[in-house]
Amino acid sequence: MNRFWRAFAETFRAIFNDRVAMVTLVGAVVLYSFFYPAAYRHQVAVDLPLVVVDQDHSPLSRRLLRKLDALREVQVTGVAGSMAEARGLVERGAAEAVLLVPADFQRDILRGGQGQLALFGNGAVLGRASVAMQGAAEAITAFGQEVAVSQAQFAGIPASPPLQLIERPLFNTAQGYGSSIVPGVAALIVQQTLLIGVVVLAATRRERHGRLRLSRPGLCGIATAFAAIGMLSLLYFSGFVFWFQDYPRAGNLTGLALAGALFIASVVGFALFFGSFFRTRERAFQLITVTSLPMFFLSNLSWPVEATPALLVRFAQLLPSTPGINAMVKLNQMGARLPEVSAELVNLALLTLLYGALAMWRYRPSPEDHG
Template sequence: MWAAFRAVFAAIFADRAAALLLFGAPILYAVLYPSAYSGELVVDAPVVVVDLDRSGASRDLVRRTASVSQVQLVASLTSAREAESWLAADKASAAVIIPEGYARAIAEGRSGEVMLVGSGAHLLRSSSALTGIGAALASTAREAAFDQARAAGPAAPPALNLVTRPLFNTREGYGAAVFPGVAFIIVHQSLLLGLALLAGTARERLGAPLSVTPAQFAGLGLAASTIAMAQVCWFAGFVFWWQDYPRGAAPLWQVLAGASLFVAATAALVLLLASLFRTRERPLQLGLGISLPLFFLSGLTWPAAATPQPLVWLARLFPTTPGLEVMVGLNQMGGTLADYAGALANLAVLALAFGALAFWKWTSPQPLRSPFLAGSRQAGA
């Protein structure tokens, strides 16, 4: 068993492409991916303003809008049509339009109307700009109420106030919401592509299906699990801390227990798939494209409630779906293992089923000495 275990590592170190996939990719992606979200929160979304009222009250509203942190006023325009062309050319994310008669309506005790237009081309950016402007308008509204009160006596304040708080991702950053899940897709893809590449190479050299003894198979499984666990520790233990993402919400032993099941299911699936490839480069050709669908199927950004039911079941066949649920839950949401009993059972079933299939594929028809191991020993020596 230990010979097989060592042989896997020897093979990796002798193969530049495999080493890049298994050890290089997690390091490079840990730098590359979070950098895309290094802004974290939307600030300074470009906004244009159209003030058709040209009154003291409307100028005050423009001034307040300009001071919102999510907003950068890029232009003051003269017509709604002009604002639309700015939005269309993607030069602005949102427009504030103050129609004529705004100040008079407030003075007469009616509602002064303001129109906010967000660009449909960038839903996230325009909605945070609109939220920011909305907050600025609320403070304007309070002052406007004060002005009205002088003329008509105090108005009844709104009875209920809605306060929105983030549930788990307390920083509400996009990177903090996405990367803690993406990391486990990276682990899955890195292990799948790296080990399938090695297995494909070995089978190509042998010219026949690979075959190992049960003890050697255990060594392969242990090696795969060790690499996956090292990657999980790298992301959950170091990268989340380094990027200052929410982390370590559950006790360490629970995170490790959840990670072990994810690692076991992933390693089992990877060994099964690795046994199917006959050419070294084939897993890269076919496997690199599935990362994006895997991420969406996992339900991290697109809720399962909005996913067609057959796809929800299909998604349960990949270790990444229950794996992300468990790991994001334990690391970021402060859940306990008991909260994820269903997902943990899912992972256990996948680990057993894929493990059994992989065992059958790798150990039949007869336990030959695999040149995968012999060849890599030579190369590693």
């Protein structure tokens, strides 16, 4: 037991005395908690500029323009005289999309035909253009239903929209990018900072002592120290950052504590095992640069698991971030109960046993150490 507490205390002392480890394990977590969500501060794209080329100049086309201008997603910045002028606005970045209302638009509708519209988006920035075009398309669809109802009533035929769609988001109530991405990335940040910290201290120990041999109580003391730091980082994100950024929070504290403990335990075992293969401190940062983005995509939070090759799905289950991210999001953002995340919890428990055993094998003391 003395070896355990001595290793526990020495680990914290080594972290506080190592500027790189301290900045990584503490400073990076605090920095990322404000820096990363800043990119998603606006949550959703709003008031994207749209220019209209109205070749009809009819009451019906002006009614359509008023419908478009009432949208949250787009803002009609003006009416261009020609498609060439509208294209110039898009090329200069003054508009994200163009709506063409051809001549005889109203006449075709009043004759019982179909009005033709053309919607063009800026292919240089697909994300913004897709939001603008989707918003405009929804407004045009609603406008078409209103016109159809008006025509039927004018002809003396009682009519009402056959279907009214009411959308109510359950979990991502703001329907924003930050609410859907940052909670999952937070778990990955905790994993990667722990990985860097372990690799930095392991490489430092190797440089000074030339070997990585630890007694089991000593290894457990080191693992416990890193686990304490990891849990504090995870609780900082879940308890403060998500509240400060006003991200969805379900408040399943029991499930979050259990899943968080298993996640951190598996991450520490994972970090200790893979950190034992690095001989220089600088390799840790190269590793993080290469692996962070693939690990996030392999978690299938932003990419459907059904569209992922089966081999990659199986491989991703060997990474703590995959079950950890999914469990944290389900419990903290979606209010899942423990039975609903049982697969992720079992995955994390098995990874804890696997990487814990591998870490003990890698750091096993030599026979002369026992003597």
